[in-house]
Amino acid sequence: NAGVTQTPKFQVLKTGQSMTLQCAQDMNHEYMSWYRQDPGMGLRLIHYSVGAGITDQGEVPNGYNVSRSTTEDFPLRLLSAAPSQTSVYFCASSPYGGFSSGNTIYFGEGSWLTVV
């Protein structure tokens, strides 16, 4: 199994540009989520999904959109990039029931995004 795969690993955007961070998992996990981690900071939840067709907002959803058309994929779209969105983005997945059922959260390797 590849686990959770994120692309791209590094990206530089200009202010106002849009882009999509791709995330795919091959573990048949129902729960998927996106986090951002600013330098020296913790992980903040952006959006999450408990299954195909279902998404919800996390702590810091503004400026981001998600969709979940399949169990495997959970892309994150930046609508109009701003310097404040410079961060490392982690996609994660977990078996049905999510974190509170005691399931391990599996993270992707991260995507380093710089907005200039």
Add this chain to the structure above:
Amino acid sequence: GENVEQHPSTLSVQEGDSAVIKCTYSDSASNYFPWYKQELGKRPQLIIDIRSNVGEKKDQRIAVTLNKTAKHFSLHITETQPEDSAVYFCLGDTGGFKTIFGAGTRLFVKA
């Protein structure tokens, strides 16, 4: 909703010493308490967890203890080694699907 406070934010120890990181939670209904480790430039990974019906769990040099009365759980690392240097996160159990991470503790192990 659930809130977690993690302390200290930075911890520096000499190689071979012990390190203790504490997380305090607010929801008395919480029943799952994991710790994640994130090495520099890497992804977070689960290192140990505990359920509310257990007071302590050990895995070689790491252990997690739970005090339900005081609503806190702690990560203990004994005989620290340079490879233990990392950021450690606890997670709060929101009872739902939103994950709330602690702010993280940066552990430095000096050789």
